[in-house]
Amino acid sequence: MCRRREQFAGIAFPYVLDKINGAQIDIIPVEPSSCPTLTRAPFAYDHGDVAKMTPLLPMHSLGHEFVSPPIHAGGLRYHGMAPLVSAAAVEGLITPRAVDQLKCYESAMLWARTEGFIPAPETSHAIAAVIDEAIKAREEGKEKVILFNWSGHGLMDLKGYESFMEGKLMDFPLPEEDLQRSIRSLNGLPKPKISKTGKW
Numbered sequence: 001m002c003r004r005r006e007q008f009a010g011i012a013f014p015y016v017l018d019k020i021n022g023a024q025i026d027i028i029p030v031e032p033s034s035c036p037t038l039t040r041a042p043f044a045y046d047h048g049d050v051a052k053m054t055p056l057l058p059m060h061s062l063g064h065e066f067v068s069p070p071i072h073a074g075g076l077r078y079h080g081m082a083p084l085v086s087a088a089a090v091e092g093l094i095t096p097r098a099v100d101q102l103k104c105y106e107s108a109m110l111w112a113r114t115e116g117f118i119p120a121p122e123t124s125h126a127i128a129a130v131i132d133e134a135i136k137a138r139e140e141g142k143e144k145v146i147l148f149n150w151s152g153h154g155l156m157d158l159k160g161y162e163s164f165m166e167g168k169l170m171d172f173p174l175p176e177e178d179l180q181r182s183i184r185s186l187n188g189l190p191k192p193k194i195s196k197t198g199k200w
Contacts, residue, residue: 028096
């Protein structure tokens with residue numbers, strides 16, 4: 001489990017290969033519910049930047065004009081997902097999950113109190129999914145190995161923790177009307193061919 005696209009690919013793709021070769025594993029990229037690129041955005045050709053200076057890329061995208069709500073996970077506000085990660089999602093090799101901001105901070109606080117490390121807000125998304133999977137395994141009476149990527153400490157994000165503990169933060173799940181408005185920037189762009197084997 002991991003958040004940011006480049007770190008997710010680095011830790012997960014060797015296991016994607018294992019899954020292609022028959023391994024029974026779940027691979028879960030985790031993202032904010034306010035920027036649901038993999039969980040709700042269409043797979044489309046889009047630019048990598050609002051200035052449209054990059055080539056068109058086949059990816060899950062909220063639209064290059066997308067403006068994120070003011071969440072504290074700054075590194076997770078980008079509108080698009082890496083093409084290879086997007087392709088793995090289209091194929092069904094990975095199972096994306098979106099998590100609300102408050103649940104992420106609750107998970108980060110639990111981690112800090114039990115493990116002694118303060119996670120970055122981006123990292124807390126993966127931690128939230130890890131906790132869910134650990135609870136699920138316990139309830140099912142199963143012993144599981146859960147691997148996740150610790151992608152950053154939160155020492156530069158203490159203001160966000162302070163706001164959370166003071167009750168000043170709120171969830172910002174992306175409203176459907178905002179999503180539809182944002183992906184209008186994809187109108188007129190070519191549509192990528194979706195090739196899915198159906199094996200996973």
